[in-house]
Amino acid sequence: MPIFTAPDGTELTYHVRGEGALLVVLPGGPMRASAYLGDLGGLAGHRRLVLLDLRGTGNSAVPDDPATYRCDRLVDDVEALRAHLGSARMDLLAHSAGGSLAMLYAARYPERVGRLALVTATPWALGMPATGEDRLAAARLRAGEPWFEDAFPAFEAWLTGTGDFDPAFAPFFHGRWDEAAKEHEARADDQFNDEAGDVYGSEGAYDPPATRAVLAGLTAPVLVLAGEVDGGPRPALARRAADVFPNAEFAVQPGAGHYPWLDDPEWFVRRLTAFLDTDGAAREPSTADV
Template identity: 35%
Template sequence: GDPACPQAGVLPVPGARLHYEVRGRGPLLVLLPGGGGDAGVYDAFAPLLADAYTVVALDPRGYSRSVLDGPPGTQTVERQADDVAALVAHLGGGPADVIGGSDGALVGLDLLARYPALVRRVLAHEPPAFGLLPGAEEHSAFIASVHETFVREGMGPAGARFAAWAGAGGDRWEPAPELAARLFANGPRFLEHELRSFTSWLPDIGALRGPAA
């Protein structure tokens, strides 16, 4: 099929129904979006790989077209990694290559640590594991202040403050209108239910290193 027109599917998982999109043929490659993102952030990138891979992108639970069975709650890295593991198993069991950006990079690392049989390798781009970085306390304080701004002043000021700190300038990427509307709608849920829990999470370094030589 046309790589620009992916095949969409829905996978029931505990507490949600995951929307995912598949392009191409070949070894499995899973693309994980950053916080508040969905499969559409890879619309320009995924077709470039579809001649060599079965490229899969998904909307994380509770975002865009991945509908929750109940009210929203705190998003966790582990729950999202469990969802990706279920999706890989559903699509044949892998092992899959995984590319994740930002919060998606954290999910990829947890997937590799806890489901090594399903994962061949992970490209983790800028995972915000602040506890492993210099200035961890300052980073955590800033994240807390962004959430306080969201509670006090709303999505606009909080989102702008976070984007400026993260270097997400609007002149670098202009999403299509339909995607932009979905990402904007995801913003409040990201700020309320994901930003703090993900940036305070730490990967299992021992598991990622693998068995001792």
């Protein structure tokens, strides 16, 4: 698999799926191996996806300094990947917690971003966290689901600090609790680096006023896509995040949760390609053999 070296010497890997114009993909979690993204519901049929395994996840090496798991410090890894790929500008797609990494990257290297797609992205970098009440309000939309009565008390206890994370409430993160969603969740434990996840958003990771100020001048087109029944972020919060960017589109995928490419792959791919393939999208070839 392709390997490149971060500025601090850590060896990082990425996975290539599909052919066509380059689209670099930043995973969420935080700090979850990129394998969970699959081919993004078939988006690899339209773009050459380069899915980064963040340091300490997937096939990437564990760094000598655990402090480098912090979100703002991971920006250097994304820039090293761009340089390795040989692209002056790149289109970026970021999911969930990866959205904050993408926003910090765009704020530091605005000239390197062709288009930016933020998929159910948690806008921590903008100082806009999803609250427990946000998540509970979204969860209550699922009251008609057959699993709701068993799952909701555990979810509420976790969010109010009176209970631990419980796999029983995994359905709240999916728009459809079907076999694909269950299989997706079954692989999760092996894909997370919990130690790294604890560092990702630790003190000093974000400076929301400074980031918002810089992104207010970002000229790159941005798509902010929310899931209709996602609680983190809910569509209203995602809309507030979109308002930070001067050249943003906002979309809500009907019936989707936190992993919209699983809930309705056709809708997801159609909306993403409509954004990415608009005239002006980055089309610069990569010189790296990926």
